[in-house]
Amino acid sequence: MDNFKTYDASVFYEEFESEEAKRIWDRFEFVFIPKHGRDRITCTKRTMLNRHIATIEKVKNEVEAWQEYRNNKNAKINWQFTNKDAWVKLKRLYPSFIN
Template sequence: MLDVYKRPFDQLHPIICMDESPKQLISETRKPIPASPGRSAKYDYEYKRCGMANIFLACEPLAGKRMIKVTERRTALDWAGFIEEIAAQYEQAEKITLVMDNLNTHKAGSFYEKFPPEKAKALWDRFEFVHTPKHGSWLNIAEIELNVLWGQCLNRRIDDIETVRKEAVAWQDIRNNKNAKVNWQFATADARVKLSRLYPTLNS
């Protein structure tokens, strides 16, 4: 997978990283006390659960692009629909390399659940799927982008999915307008040093 990140930028063969994360929708049960000079804002520890949302995020690290979709669920159909949207953004690409984890919905069967067989096969063939290793989701650059989204935008109580959608899209547009890229430094040689315990030892 690290060799994939070493590939040069190529519009015909873009490298896309994809990840998803749940977002609990929470409302306040008591009115917060706003900040005042010398005093920070105060929020009561009690809250009310208002359901869940799911955030899909895809990014092209070498181009400084990302796209977000917020859904009510995290089903195979939702994932297949998001992959279709990624493919539509890269109509001119000959092959799209997609880095993602091994979640049980990330499989060919999800396409066949949502689309007719011909379309499912055509969509599947547009991608080269690269999976992060088990317990190695941190190698997915999209996970880094999700952490940035969380820290800059969604790290607070939000009680409705429409607000999550609006704020996530606004964040996406700001990041894209800045052409914010990721300078990935962790290479295969680094992995052999830092993760030496995972490599077999050959006795001479």
């Protein structure tokens, strides 16, 4: 998940009795991804998870095959954010020293 505030149990409690809502909600395990992990997930989803895959084993196999393909391809990232840009844009994050 990329936005934990989007998901909460209230929708289940609106549709089901309390015990059933809790039972369903407890079936979920939420794993939050870092902000910069979204690009990789989007790429994976767009290229190979854009269809129904019947079993978790097949999903794992597909992801592993895709990952191996991407790693062997030696794909490069064209970083366009330079150190100079970082010092300007992220100035507030760097400590300032008074001489």
